[in-house]
Amino acid sequence: MKKQRFVICGLSLRGIYHFVLPLIGKNTDGGPNFTNQAELVGILDIDQKRVEEFQKKLGLQIPSYRADAVNQMIKETRPDVLIAVGPDVTHCEYIVAGLEAGCDVISEKPMVINSEQVRRVQAAEKKSGRTVRVAHNYRYGPIPKALKRLILNGKLGRIINIEFTYNLDTCHGSSYFYRWNRDRTMSGGLSIHKCCHHFDLINWLVGDVPAELCAFGGLNYYGANGLLRPRDAHGQPLSPAEEKRKCRVFQKFYTDRLDPESSEMSTGWDGLKLPYDVQYPPEKRRYIYDDAIQIEDTYNAIVRYQGGATMSYSCNFCTPWEGYILAINGTEGRIEVSHRTDSDPTGKMSSAPEIGLITFYPLFRGKEVIEVPPVAGGHGGADFLIRDDLILGPSAESKELQLVCGSEAGANAIAMGEAVWRSIQEHRSISIPGLLAGKY
Ligand SMILES: NC(=O)c1ccc[n+]([C@@H]2O[C@H](COP(=O)([O-])OP(=O)(O)OC[C@H]3O[C@@H](n4cnc5c(N)ncnc54)[C@H](O)[C@@H]3O)[C@@H](O)[C@H]2O)c1
Incomplete structure (x- = not known):
């Protein structure tokens, strides 16, 4: 071959x-x-x-x-x-x-x-x-695959509405605010860079395409006016080193690893310890309260799908635990999942993934709890499967569950993320097909 x-x-x-x-x-x-x-x-x-x-x-x-x-x-x-x-x-x-x-x-x-x-x-x-x-590896996780099977098997009937909350914890969430991801010209902002995962997941699960979106949100925790930013007795910012010493994010995750006097920042786990000097010039200080940060760290959005279903979505980049709460209501019942996805960022505790529990509530009968065992591999087991698909070609399961993501689905997830930040800035709802067609 x-x-x-x-x-x-x-x-x-x-x-x-x-x-x-x-x-x-x-x-x-x-x-x-x-x-x-x-x-x-x-x-x-x-x-x-x-x-x-x-x-x-x-x-x-x-x-x-x-x-x-x-x-x-x-x-x-x-x-x-x-x-x-x-x-x-x-x-x-x-x-x-x-x-x-x-x-x-x-x-x-x-x-x-x-x-x-x-x-x-x-x-x-x-x-x-x-x-x-x-x-789009989120599709390949064991819980999303189980949800997709339930939906394809008609357990929910026609999907009416979706409630979806995705939270990023104080370590993972804050990490975006000193890496390149914090710059809208590099990442599109987090409503695209990160939330595209969530939008694609829901679009794929419900098998529909987004029609219209309206959002509110802002920059609350991070950036120059971030509410977590330590200040002096007069409310003024501290020196860079003092700021890090007093910063609760730095105290919790970096005190024993990084010198607050230096401009060094954790840029992600890299066993090879390769230089990153073009992207992050060592002399340039970067931290989560920099003036350069202009993107949002909190989002709430309402989405209408072309088939009529609606979604309320929320995403916050500074929460005590990481994971999601998802419920989907249909004409035959409701499914609910609450799942923690965070590993321990300090590496001090066991980061074994939790077992997934999907609760199915038929509309007129008792509930059914479906256990989804954790799977080995990055991002809850999704990464091995998607890599096999991308390098070797789609498996039978991938074809059955429509796991492979093409440019059209990729485009819808991006347009939703762009609509989020535009809607926040312009206080109006945005047509997704209009945005994609350039009639914006
Ligand atoms: N699917 C997932 O779960 C997942 C997880 C992590 C990252 N990602 C995606 O992977 C991509 C890489 O993210 P990362 O955090 O690993 O990146 P990174 O910051 O680790 O590395 C970026 C690399 O690109 C290089 N680079 C910068 N500008 C360049 C240019 N103009 N041309 C060529 N190379 C350039 C840098 O030198 C560096 O080697 C992003 O698109 C990110 O969204 C996806």
């Missing part, structure tokens, strides 16, 4: 641990390697030192390219598949270049960062006849 040739655009943490190591036969996450079916033939990144260090540490000699050399990389390495897994803003250019050169594309979520970029990707996809698949 001919091996599929892959190139990667963005030697990110996600790129390394989810795609690159399994492709080169050095997987560390407990999942399989793919060296018999695939090979990595090119690496592109803006940070050449990072790539060199990576290759040196692993004894590799894979051709590497600068950020502006995607066409050269494709010409010289002749890939079948291009993986876009750098900061979200970089996806569009690399996806389009890959499609125009005749490659299939895998993009990390969000596919791109706004509806204008969606149109560029979809035009290139249509013209090329190749495909874009988006790594």
Whole structure:
């Protein structure tokens, strides 16, 4: 069998641990390697030192390219598949270049960062006849799969409305506010970067497409005026080091790991300890109360679907536990799930995932509790399955449950996220098809 040739655009943490190591036969996450079916033939990144260090540490000699050399990389390495897994803003250019050169594309979520970029990707996809698949891994979790089965089996009847709350804890939630993700020009803001996971999950579960969305929200905990920000007796900000010493987020998660006097910040778990100096210049201080933060950390939205169902959605990036509370009401009954997904960020406690419990309440009978055992692997077991699908092709289960996410579903999740921040800014509801068509 001919091996599929892959190139990667963005030697990110996600790129390394989810795609690159399994492709080169050095997987560390407990999942399989793919060296018999695939090979990595090119690496592109803006940070050449990072790539060199990576290759040196692993004894590799894979051709590497600068950020502006995607066409050269494709010409010289002749890939079948291009993986876009750098900061979200970089996806569009690399996806389009890959499609125009005749490659299939895998993009990390969000596919791109706004509806204008969606149109560029979809035009290139249509013209090329190749495909874009988006790594919406939440669909692949054991609980979402069980919910999808219940819905496909008609247990709920016609879906009427959805109640969905997703909370990010003080460690995970705050982490977005010192990494590139805090910048709307890099990530589209968290209503796209993070909430696209949640929107795609619900769109896929209910099997419908969003029609209209209206939202409220804001920046409450983080940023220059963040309510968590420690201040002096006169209400003025403290010196950078003092601010960290007094900051409850820093005290809880970083005191024993980072020096408050330095500009160093935790940029995510990286066993290889690679430099990140282009993206995060060491001399530049970054913290969760910086003036540069202009995105929101709290959202409430109401969504109307084309088939008539509605959803109330809430997301908060500073809560005591991480996970979600989801209920879906239909003409035959209601399903409810409350699930904690947080691992212990300090690494001091067991981070074993909790067993999932779905409660099904038929409209006129007693309740049924469905136990969903935890599954090994990142993001609640979803990551192994989606990677198999993306690299080897969809499994029978993936086809049955429609797990593979294409550009249309990727686009709807992005448009909902864009509609959220636009609705907050403009105090009006936003048409999702209108936004996607550029009639905004
Ligand atoms: N599906 C999931 O659960 C999941 C989880 C984590 C991250 N992600 C996604 O994966 C992607 C990477 O996120 P991350 O946090 O691992 O990234 P990261 O911050 O670890 O790495 C970003 C990499 O991109 C490089 N880079 C920056 N600008 C570039 C450019 N213009 N061209 C090429 N390379 C450039 C940086 O040097 C760095 O190597 C994002 O799209 C993110 O949304 C998805």
